[in-house]
Amino acid sequence: MRDGQHDGSKFHQSIGGCLEATIGEHGLAPSAYASWLSRIVPHVAALKDDYRNSRLALLRVAEETADIDAAEAALAHLSEGAKTLVFFGTGGSSLGGQTLAQLAGWKIPGTATEDQKSRPRTRFYDNLDGETLAGVLNTPDLAEMRFIVTSKSGGTAETLAQAIATLSAVKAAGLEAQIPKLFLGITEPEKSGKANGLRTLFAQFGIPMLEHHTGVGGRFSCLTNVGLMPAMARGIDVRAIRAGAKSVVDALLASDSAEDFAPAVGATMAVALSKEKGIKTLVMMPYADRLSRLAAWFVQLWAESLGKGGEGTTPIGALGPLDQHSQLQLFMDGPREHYLTIIRVASEGVGPKVDSGLAELAGADMLGGHTIGDIVSAQSHALPEALARAGRPVRTIDLAKLDEKTLGALLMHFMIETILAGRLLGVDPFDQPAVELAKVLTKERLAKGA
Ligand SMILES: O=P(O)(O)OC[C@H]1O[C@H](O)[C@H](O)[C@@H](O)[C@@H]1O
Numbered sequence: 001m002r003d004g005q006h007d008g009s010k011f012h013q014s015i016g017g018c019l020e021a022t023i024g025e026h027g028l029a030p031s032a033y034a035s036w037l038s039r040i041v042p043h044v045a046a047l048k049d050d051y052r053n054s055r056l057a058l059l060r061v062a063e064e065t066a067d068i069d070a071a072e073a074a075l076a077h078l079s080e081g082a083k084t085l086v087f088f089g090t091g092g093s094s095l096g097g098q099t100l101a102q103l104a105g106w107k108i109p110g111t112a113t114e115d116q117k118s119r120p121r122t123r124f125y126d127n128l129d130g131e132t133l134a135g136v137l138n139t140p141d142l143a144e145m146r147f148i149v150t151s152k153s154g155g156t157a158e159t160l161a162q163a164i165a166t167l168s169a170v171k172a173a174g175l176e177a178q179i180p181k182l183f184l185g186i187t188e189p190e191k192s193g194k195a196n197g198l199r200t201l202f203a204q205f206g207i208p209m210l211e212h213h214t215g216v217g218g219r220f221s222c223l224t225n226v227g228l229m230p231a232m233a234r235g236i237d238v239r240a241i242r243a244g245a246k247s248v249v250d251a252l253l254a255s256d257s258a259e260d261f262a263p264a265v266g267a268t269m270a271v272a273l274s275k276e277k278g279i280k281t282l283v284m285m286p287y288a289d290r291l292s293r294l295a296a297w298f299v300q301l302w303a304e305s306l307g308k309g310g311e312g313t314t315p316i317g318a319l320g321p322l323d324q325h326s327q328l329q330l331f332m333d334g335p336r337e338h339y340l341t342i343i344r345v346a347s348e349g350v351g352p353k354v355d356s357g358l359a360e361l362a363g364a365d366m367l368g369g370h371t372i373g374d375i376v377s378a379q380s381h382a383l384p385e386a387l388a389r390a391g392r393p394v395r396t397i398d399l400a401k402l403d404e405k406t407l408g409a410l411l412m413h414f415m416i417e418t419i420l421a422g423r424l425l426g427v428d429p430f431d432q433p434a435v436e437l438a439k440v441l442t443k444e445r446l447a448k449g450a
Contacts, residue, residue, distance in 0.1 A: 010244055010399070010409035013262045015269050017384050017394040018339070026336060026391040028272055036272035036424075037258050037265075043423040044258045047416070051253065057215030058415060061223050062246035062408075067213075068238055071225040074210055075232050078184050082120040082146045085233050086136070088162040089150035089226075091304075092218025093186075094126035095297040096227030096411070097150075100241065102293045103407050104234035115235050120146070122233050128158040137169040143178065150186040150226055152212045154196030157442065163198065167205065185209040186226055217430050219301045222411050237404045244408025248416065263413050266395065267420035270339065273393055274313050279339045282313045283331060286343035287320035287380040290402055294343075295319065298414055305418045305429040312425075313339075321379045328383075332390050340387060340394045343410075344380045345402045347373030 020027040050056035079085070087097060098106070101122055105111040125132065139145075147166050151159040163183075170179060185202045188194075189211045202209055213224045221227060223245050228238040248263070255261035258268065273279040282302060284295040295317030306312040318327055320342065331338045350373025359368035367375060387394040399406050422429030 010247055010406045011413075012398045013266065014396045014398075015265055017388050017396065018269050018273060023388045023391050023393060026277060027393060028269070028276060032272060032276050033268070036268045036275075040258050040264050040268045040420060040424055043420050044252070044255070044261060044264050046423070047420065048253060051249065056419075057213060058220050058223075058419075059249050059252075061213070061216060062242045062249060062412070064242075065239075067210075067225050068228065068242075071210060071229050072232060074184055074208060075229060077208075078146050078148070078181075079120055079233075080181075081144065083141065083144040084121045084123060084146070085230075086145055086147045086166075087122070087124045087126075087150065087230055088147060088159055088166070089186075090126045090128075090156060090158050091300055092221050093150040093152060093156075093159065093226060094124055095219075095293065095300055096222025097230035098124050098126075098293040099222060099297045099411070100227050100231035100236060100238075100407065101234045102290050103231070103402070103404065104236050105290065106230075106234060107293070108289045119233065119235060122230060124230070125162060128161060133162060133165055137166060142170055142173045143175055143182075145182070147183045148186065148229060149183065149198065149202075150212070150229075151198050152188055152218050152221070152226075154187040154198035154200075157439065160197055160201070163201065167201075180206045180208065183207040186212050186229070188212045188214055219297075219304055220415050220430075222297065222415075223408070240404035241408035241411075244405035244410075245412035246408075247405070248409050248412040252416065263417035264420055266413070266417040267424060269395065270313065270417075271421050271424045273339050277393070278337055279393065280313055280337040281316055281339070283316045283318050283327075283338055283340040284343075285318040285320050285323065285340055286345075287347075287376055288343070288345045288402060289319070291343055291345070292317075292319045294407075294410065297411075301414060301418050304432045304435075305422050306425060306427060308427045308431075308434065311427050320383070321376060324379065324383065332387065332392060336392070338392060340392070341397065342380060342384060342394060343397045343399065344377070345399045347377045349373060 016022050018028055019033065020029045051059040054060055087094065102108070104116055106122055125136065149159060149163045167179065170176070170182060175182065183202065185198055185207055187196060187198045187209060190196065190199060199209065210225050212226060213221065216224050223242060228241070231238050231241065252261055258264040270282060284298045286292065286295055299315040299317045302315040331340060349371055351371050353369065353371050354367045356368030359365055384394045384396055419429045
């Protein structure tokens with residue numbers, strides 16, 4: 001068998017650390033791997049057909065450009081006189097945008113470049129919390145804030161509640177006439193017989209709206225205007241993100257076998273380990289602050305796409321090296337049910353150098369003369385070795401550079417991998433029927449005045 005696949009040469013995946021040859025009896029035997037790989041072959045072929053017949057809009061999204069032009073124009077207009085851009089929306093209507101914004105340092109204090117400092121601040125409120133929202137809206141600066149409200153369905157209670165509370169606050173501040181300049185909506189186009197509360201509400205106020213792609217569901221929307229809007233706000237080259245994503249689709253079309261296509265290998269391994277080796281938990285652990293939201297985005301993608309009909313594995317987001325000091329004990333020595341994906345960004349020579357004299361004084365001679373990036377690199381290479389010795393399966397994904405193209409490729413990789421895993425498991429990766437019940441019961445409680 002072959003180990004190591006490239007996604008359009010943007011990164012390198014290795015599943016060697018999941019195999020019996022590397023980690024012993026807890027790894028996958030060559031025959032089991034070959035058998036699962038053969039089962040994914042028809043699904044890879046079906047995916048190629050989905051592309052050719054334009055049946056899966058996600059695979060074509062990277063080729064579109066008109067929506068980027070429209071989003072750029074809307075953002076430029078909205079940003080006039082703005083000091084803060086507030087993004088409301090939840091789940092897939094926020095996590096992709098957060099992931100892309102983080103490439104430009106969002107949520108990593110003290111790292112903003114001069115260009116980023118010159119732009120309006122970017123804030124995301126994806127969780128509904130009364131105290132938080134009161135704090136956000138209780139400010140004399142509402143006129144300098146802009147509110148981008150994203151909901152594919154236009155009916156998500158949390159997002160509607162945020163939008164309505166903000167409209168009321170803006171009105172109360174005497175800014176009612178400014179509302180069409182202060183707000184922007186992203187939601188599905190009007191469809192007869194389908195209510196869209198956000199669209200109806202915003203139309204009433206004359207608020208401009210961008211169309212949410214109808215063929216791309218929330219947790220797959222990071223490459224549409226939903227995810228690209230916050231990226232643009234942080235000054236990220238969104239066309240390069242799409243080019244990176246396209247490289248993965250190109251790799252799919254060019255692949256001669258499932259083994260040649262990294263997302264097919266990733267999906268095969270995740271499913272095979274769960275079925276053959278009792279793996280119940282999938283840990284996504286990047287070693288880079290700028291990828292920590294990627295792990296959060298992946299958690300929704302994997303959980304909602306695969307957790308149905310009794311199938312699925314539990315995704316956990318982790319961050320290296322931080323979580324070596326938190327969750328690693330469990331991954332190394334807890335129940336044999338964890339499978340780790342470690343994402344490494346080449347970091348040797350990056351960052352400040354640790355002074356040898358001071359390191360010696362601190363009793364940490366080994367750190368002396370190394371950069372911070374050298375230390376992180378050593379850790380991120382030592383961990384898979386330690387996992388292998390403990391007989392714990394691990395996949396590594398190596399990035400020579402973290403930039404727009406690589407991140408676009410990673411996002412497309414994980415989305416295709418998840419779709420393929422779903423199809424291999426025999427579940428529909430695009431719905432989430434079980435989340436409805438809690439929504440219905442919430443509505444009932446509110447209607448009863450509970
Ligand atoms: O974009 P929206 O329609 O507001 O949906 C936002 C989120 O909420 C739903 O409950 C789903 O579980 C998620 O898959 C979705 O991303």
